[in-house]
Amino acid sequence: MTKKINGLIAALVLGNFLAFPIFAHHSPAVFDRTKEVKLVGSVKEFRWSNPHSFIELDVRNEKGGTDTWAVEMNPPNYLVKAGWTSKTVKPGDMVTIMVNPLRTNEPVGKFVSITLPGGQVLTENAPSPAR
Amino acid sequence: MTVSAKLFLVVVSLALGLRSTALAQGVAAPQSALSPENLSKQRPKAPFDLTGTWLHDNKDGPNSWRFVPPTFKLTPDAQEHYDAGQRATKEGKVYRDDIGQCWPAGMPLIMTRVWPIAMVQLPTAIYMTSAFMNSLRIIYLDGRPHSDPDIVVPSFNGESIGRWEGNTLVVDTKYFPGHHHWMDQGGASIPASDQLHIVERIRMINSGNVLEIEYTMTDPKSWDGEWKMTKRWNRVNEDITEVECWPDLNDHIRSTSSSSQIR
Numbered sequence: 001m002t003k004k005i006n007g008l009i010a011a012l013v014l015g016n017f018l019a020f021p022i023f024a025h026h027s028p029a030v031f032d033r034t035k036e037v038k039l040v041g042s043v044k045e046f047r048w049s050n051p052h053s054f055i056e057l058d059v060r061n062e063k064g065g066t067d068t069w070a071v072e073m074n075p076p077n078y079l080v081k082a083g084w085t086s087k088t089v090k091p092g093d094m095v096t097i098m099v100n101p102l103r104t105n106e107p108v109g110k111f112v113s114i115t116l117p118g119g120q121v122l123t124e125n126a127p128s129p130a131r
Numbered sequence: 132m133t134v135s136a137k138l139f140l141v142v143v144s145l146a147l148g149l150r151s152t153a154l155a156q157g158v159a160a161p162q163s164a165l166s167p168e169n170l171s172k173q174r175p176k177a178p179f180d181l182t183g184t185w186l187h188d189n190k191d192g193p194n195s196w197r198f199v200p201p202t203f204k205l206t207p208d209a210q211e212h213y214d215a216g217q218r219a220t221k222e223g224k225v226y227r228d229d230i231g232q233c234w235p236a237g238m239p240l241i242m243t244r245v246w247p248i249a250m251v252q253l254p255t256a257i258y259m260t261s262a263f264m265n266s267l268r269i270i271y272l273d274g275r276p277h278s279d280p281d282i283v284v285p286s287f288n289g290e291s292i293g294r295w296e297g298n299t300l301v302v303d304t305k306y307f308p309g310h311h312h313w314m315d316q317g318g319a320s321i322p323a324s325d326q327l328h329i330v331e332r333i334r335m336i337n338s339g340n341v342l343e344i345e346y347t348m349t350d351p352k353s354w355d356g357e358w359k360m361t362k363r364w365n366r367v368n369e370d371i372t373e374v375e376c377w378p379d380l381n382d383h384i385r386s387t388s389s390s391s392q393i394r
Contacts, residue, residue, distance in 0.1 A: 025263075025376075026231025026384065027317025030224060030391035047383065050374035051246075051263065054383045070385040077372070103223035108385045 025051040031100040031110040039069055039109070043093045048086035050075045055089065055111070057097060071097055073111040074124045081126035093117055161275040164256035169273055174254055177272075178298045179335040182252045184371065185342055185364040187243040196243035198346065199319040200358050209321050209353040216320025219393045226320045226393045227313070231384075233264075233376035234311040237287030238304055238329055239346060241266050243362065249371045257293065262371035270302050277305065285325060287312055300333040314353070324352035340366045 041059035053073040061067045073079065076086070089095060094117055099109025113123045162169040189195050205213055212227070219226035230236050236244060246262035255273040260266070270291040277283075277292055289304040309325030332345040342364040347357050381387040 025380075026387050027225045027228045029220065029317040030386050030389065032223065045383075049377070049380075050372060051376075052380070052384055056383065070383060072384050072386060075374075102386060102389055102391050104390045106385070106389045106391075108389055110386075 032103045033100050036098050037101045039097045043089050043091050046089045048076050067107045069107040071111050082124050169255050180252050181250050183366050184247045184249050184369050186247040186367045188363040188365050198239045199315050204355040212320045224391045225317050229311040231387045235287035237312045238289050247369050302331040304329040324350050326352045
């Protein structure tokens with residue numbers, strides 16, 4: 001069991017290292033890689049663009065209002081290798097997105113994975129290292 | 132000849148002399164690297180042609196894109212920035228990530244972004260376009276000297292002059308702006324000043340599939356002595372694409388304006 005957990009931790013750390021340099025526009029050090037936050041909401045905007053793609057997601061908060069989360073993603077050439085197209089999500093889609101949040105409690109996160117309306121789960125990196 | 136006539140002649144000769152000097156300086160300006168006359172001049176064949184698309188090899192570890200050596204001695208001014216960067220890191224924040232604010236990465240960081248670089252080599256110059264923000268870098272190979280420091284326009288990738296030494300291309304780069312330009316991103320916050328000077332020794336190895344570049348960098352306004360390191364790039368079968376910092380990019384990439392950024 002311990003070995004399995006160690007293996008999982010090693011895989012997560014390796015995964016982070018592989019993912020780390022893809023964020024070349026700005027430093028990814030601001031995201032807390034030890035935490036994952038689950039966001040359930042409605043897609044406000046999905047932009048398929050360089051140097052980053054992004055999703056803006058309207059999420060109901062505890063006060064009954066709505067927070068618009070900014071979810072920062074890899075560029076399209078990486079997303080294509082992970083099974084995405086520019087039409088994978090559209091405004092109004094109800095989706096679940098896992099993010100690494102900022103350490104400052106603002107509604108901003110680094111994309112980890114998405115569960116689409118049909119149940120399909122996508123990440124943003126190809127199963128094997130993109131290079 | 133009267134004294135006034137002699138004086139007139141002296142003044143005219145001086146004026147003509149000054150004009151001819153100015154003209155000579157004008158003529159001495161280098162021919163365009165793309166002019167047919169310059170391109171067709173007789174030159175020894177270049178030892179290698181690095182035309183192709185190249186991507187920095189990060190196999191040496193997740194930090195192999197960085198250019199800061201393991202140990203260094205900073206000037207008091209650079210040390211202040213470095214210390215502020217370290218304090219930010221401890222708080223889970225980032226100090227002055229100007230690249231994230233759409234300032235150019237500049238040399239040397241532009242060479243090791245995770246985006247490939249398209250390089251086109253001509254007899255007179257090498258044109259490099261990084262797929263990261265389509266940043267342009269030109270290395271002149273036509274024998275011109277560096278520009279007059281009073282005329283040159285400083286730039287983030289600097290002015291690069293190359294010359295062949297055997298099978299090695301030696302490139303000398305200087306004339307940087309000295310603001311919003313850093314030697315690292317999200318780590319060692321060491322400024323690149325207008326005195327940054329970079330010498331690259333470029334070799335093509337592994338049957339033309341790998342570029343190896345040995346860096347020697349000095350910046351007396353930021354650190355003592357020389358920083359030396361060697362990095363590699365792999366030839367990749369890819370085309371670069373247009374990548375711009377659109378004016379509204381950071382409206383959506385909101386970590387760049389969050390309180391996690393120390394400006």
